[in-house]
Amino acid sequence: MFSYYLKLGLLSIRRNPLLSALMIAAIAIGIGACMTIITVNYVMSSNPIPTKSEQLFHVQLDSWDPNQPEDDGNFEPPDQMTYIDAMALMKAQKAYRQVASNKSSLVLEPQGDDERPFSVTSRNTWADFFPMFDLRFVHGGGWDDASDRNLERVVVLSKEINERVFGGENSIGRRVRLSGMDYQVVGVLDEFHPVPKFFDVTNGAFSDPEEIYIPFNVAVEYELPRNGNTNCWKPVDGDGIEAFLNSECAWIQFWAELRDNSEKQEYMAFINAYAEQQKELGRFPRPLNNRLNDVMEWMEDQEVVEDDARVMLGLSILFLFVCLINTIGLLLAKFLGKSGDISLRRALGASRSSLFIQHMIESGLVGLAGGVLGLGLAWLGLRGIEMLFGDFVENMVSMDWVMVLTAIGLAIVSALLAGLYPTWRACSIAPAGQLKLQ
Amino acid sequence: MEIGPIWRAMMRNKTGAILIALQIAVTMAIMVNAISIMQEKDRMMSRPSGLDEHNLFSIASVGFAKDFNERVTIEEDLAALRAMPGIVNAIQSNAVPLSGSGWSMGLQTEPGAEIDGTGVGLYFVDEHGLDTYGVNLLAGENFSASDVAWRERAATEWPDKTIITRAMAEAMFPDDWASALGKTVYIADTQPITITGIVEKMQGSWPGWDGFERVMLVPTHTLFGATVYLIRTEPGMRDSVMPQVEELLADRNKDRIVRSMRSMDEIRERSYRSESSMIKILTFTIVLLIAITSLGIVGLASFSVNRRTRQIGTRRALGASKLVILRYFMTENFIISLGGVLLGAALTVGLNILMIETFSLTRITWYLVPVAMLLLLAVGQIAVFGPARRASSVPPAVATRTV
Structure with missing residues (x-):
């Protein structure tokens, strides 16, 4: 019919x-x-990392200005973290994995004399970044914790940059000159284009991922320029990089991997305890207001759409x-x-x-x-x-x-x-x- | 007029009429609200920047070599640029207005961390700043060469002079903006800074920010590693000067790269791209929508003419002129459309209220509603004209035939 x-x-x-x-x-x-x-x-x-989006948490600590007016009684803590806090959380290692990261713009000088230097964007991060956000490699892999601790100048290249600088061949062990210093290539990424770029929506939820990855500690040690958003509620106390690092300026994105609800509860308790402890030292003048949002909650909170x-x-x-x-x-x-x-x-x-x-x-x-x-x-x-x-x-x-x-x-x-x-x-x-x- | 019979005939076949009226109503609600959004975007884009936009361009310079001497580079670059034929003036700065990246600070009339400052976009310039931007100094005076300091990336000291825009003066001294001149205000909570000049208008870096027109200039050269030059050319010379400048800067010093050379027109275009695209998309949507609605009217009217062929023939045979038949269908459409636009006016306002609440859009300007009503009535009449004319040319003889 x-x-x-x-x-x-x-x-x-x-x-x-x-x-x-x-x-x-x-x-x-x-x-x-x-x-x-x-x-x-x-x-x-869309969910940029469907397999893990419920285990990855963006961490917000309310270290902000006591005089900041609250709109309708609901103060949103800063979306980024200060250096002091990020380093304290990194050091505590209370989460299964955790990474602090920020963004720089560097100049890459290719080896050949006739090739002109060009600028590249860099994500300055920690060893855990790669396994935590499920990055896949064509050659090599990420660096390890020792490289973070020992300020080793290592670099992970995106597929595109490896193509441009090394013609796509296995460049593990080769050197790349970035803003006047040599770095050793330890890994070349496969395609990595998360949409939205969830791990740093502050600097553009739909911008391209960075072209190279280097250890955060190295970027701090050599005072590489910061190219992301920097927000300070309090003037920096004194000149120089030390004063800036100890300031109340927020410029770091912090993520933690927490595998289940109990890990999440424990971590929440940990950051609240940390905030209380900081209050005793005279920081964190606002009421306790720390947040853990998983990937999709964070996308919603940041009104990515x-x-x-x-x-x-x-x-x-x-x-x-x-x-x-x-x-x-x-x-x-x-x-x-x-x-x-x-x-x-x-x-x-x-x-x-x-x-x-x-x-x-x-x-x-x-x-x-x-x-x-x-x-x-x-x-x-x-x-x-x-x-x-x-x-x-x-x-x-x-x-x-x-x-x-x-x-x-x-x-x-x-x-x-x-x-x-x-x-x-x-x-x-x-x-x-x-x-x-x- | 034969409104009575038309009405009674319509009531016998309500559905078609209701569908058309509903379609016109929703079309109108979408159209008016879309136009209102377009107007809002257009207002945003047409705010004057105060700059000599068509003759300005910018180029970034990034030092990378270990022994890169930024201060000497900047001094020599500026000297070379200012000496170049076709260039009116040039400055080194931290950012370019309208570009989406920049620096903001707060200024307050009393010192103290507990006081909320007024947010302001900040540009580091030297004594050539005003002339390069092409902004109009309303009161006070320009910086002098001796005012200009050099600032390292992690420095926290501020110079003691600033030039602000009138919008900033109004925000800080709402009673009398002109009284801002000569006042000492505070930057970074406690550092005093004196307002030595007020410019008429200048825009900051972020078009979406409500403090877009609040700008302050401070007499400082920056040593941040990466810098940007803003260059003003003689009228009409910009496009020929741009490649020369790129070459000059690239060749002068191999310890840095130059990049992102963009005319101010391009910067504006990039900055407002989503607004101008939205206007284009909405215009396209409205045209499409009106086309669909009129096609719907044509389709239904044709159908109704076809169905009534015999009836029309009978009327013609009984002495109705062609004009009367034409008028019948035109009037029928007018009644339906009128119902549609009246319902549409209500829907439009309803949708607008919903959009204001959900997306904090602005209210529609009142005249859009009657204009849209007239427009849609006209569209209805035009659309129905074809089928109506076909109806009027039905020969009376049809009445005598069986279908």
């Missing part, structure tokens, strides 16, 4: 090409617009709604236009339910066609967004199979919903009245 209805549906679609084209176009445009925006929102709110994107999502859903009303109207026109046919089939013994199924199948067919076409339009829409926004959204405009299935599913469901009322109307036509007229 199904194939027969399918055939009837196709015939009917072909009989009114203009009306059918209008319907398919309306659904396609609605789906296209909607899916373009949904994709952007979906990518913005921009308001503009959410506004557009709302508007695009309304847009789809308009397209659906349009389709309802057109389907209604179409089905009622077929009153004669329907009456004839009814008179020849077709039951209402079989007519219902027949017309729902026809609606579904329109939806399928609209969905496929809409998918193409969504692809065009995403290219358009890429053109408008440029490289900033590069990571945001690709559709995965979830989005493709969503598009087609959404189209079919929409068309079926749109077809419900017209079908019901068509099925309740009394055959006698129609047949008489003929």
Whole structure:
């Protein structure tokens, strides 16, 4: 029966090409617009590290200004950490793994004389960074704790930089000159493009990951420039790097890996105890307000999905709604236009339910066609967004199979919903009245 | 007018009319709110920066060699740049207005850590700063060469003079901005700094910040390792000067790299890219939406004309002129559209209230609603004109035939 209805549906679609084209176009445009925006929102709110997102916690300590006004009684502690606190937590080693990190911009001098130096972004971090955030290597691996302790000048290169500097070959053991000092290559990363860049949303949730990784202690020791956000509630007390490191300036992102709830509770107790202890030393003047947020909680807290994107999502859903009303109207026109046919089939013994199924199948067919076409339009829409926004959204405009299935599913469901009322109307036509007229 | 019969005929087939009206209403709600968002973005983008934007460009210089002498490099770079033909003036600074990166501080009228300062964007400049930016000094005087200090990266001392924007003066001295001149205010909680000049307008680094127009200039050269030059050229010379400057700086000193050379126009474009893209996307959406709605009207009206062919023929046979038939369908659409835009006005306001609450957007300007109503009524009339004309050309003879 199904194939027969399918055939009837196709015939009917072909009989009114203009009306059918209008319907398919309306659904396609609605789906296209909607899916373009949904994709952007979906990518913005996607889980960058699904396997571990519930075990990775962003750590916030409230070391902030006692005079800071609280908006509606809820003070958000600083999103970054001071050097004193980050080092204390690193030293305590109370979490399964923990890393403090920040960002620098360095100049890389290639070996060849004719090659010009260029700037690279660097993440200054600890040995645990690599296993903790699941980074994969093409060659070598991360450095170990000893390298952190002994201020070894080691470097992990991204795949792209290894390509650019060493032509993609195994560069383990080679030297790279960074801002006037040599570093030894210990690892070359595989592709690593988490979206959002969850481990440092402060400096751009959708910016590219850093190009090289060096030990945090080395960056501090040699006073490498800090290129991320630095926030101070209190002026730095005195000149020089020592004074800065001991200041209340927050510039470090701190993450801890806690494998289960009990580890989380213990860690929370530990940082609260640390804060109490700091209070006795005259720091942490605000009430106790430390936070542990896992990856997705942190993305939400930081409002990684921009308001503009959410506004557009709302508007695009309304847009789809308009397209659906349009389709309802057109389907209604179409089905009622077929009153004669329907009456004839009814008179020849077709039951209402079989007519219902027949017309729902026809609606579904329109939806399928609209969905496929809409998918193409969504692809065009995403290219358009890429053109408008440029490289900033590069990571945001690709559709995965979830989005493709969503598009087609959404189209079919929409068309079926749109077809419900017209079908019901068509099925309740009394055959006698129609047949008489003929 | 035959409103009575039209109304009664519509009531016999309500669904089609309701669908069209609903479609027009939602279209209007989306359209007006989208236009309102566009207006808001446009207002944001069209705030004047106070700078001589079209003749400005910036280029970054990053020293990397161990023995890189930044101070000498900056002094020589500036001398070379200022001597170059086509260049009006040039400064070395920490950041470029509108660029998205920069430095902010707080200024307060009383010293003390417990007092909240007024947030302000800060640029390090020398006595050439005002001329390079092209900003207009309203009161006080420019820095002199002897005011300009050199600052290391981790330094905490501030010079004793600053020039601020009028917006900053107004924020600190709301009663009389002009009284700010000569006042001593405090930076870094306790360090006194005297306001020696007020400029009319200048924008800071972050367009989304509410303190965007609060800016202070301090007479200092920075020794931060990485620096940026801002260069003002003679009108029309910018594009020819830019490559020359890049070459000059790259060749002068091999211990540093120069990068990120951008004209102020490009910096502005990059900075407002999401706003201008949003405007384009919304414009496209509105056009598409109106197209879909009018196609829907065409489709349904055609259908209704087809269904009523016999009826129309009968009316024609009974003496109705072509014009009367045309008017019938035009009036029918007008009634439906009117219902649609009235419902639309309510939906528009409702959606706007929702958006204000959820996304803190601004309220729609009142005139958008009547304008959109008129526009959609016109769209409806245009869309229905084709089918209506087809209806009016149904020959009276149809009435005598069976279908």
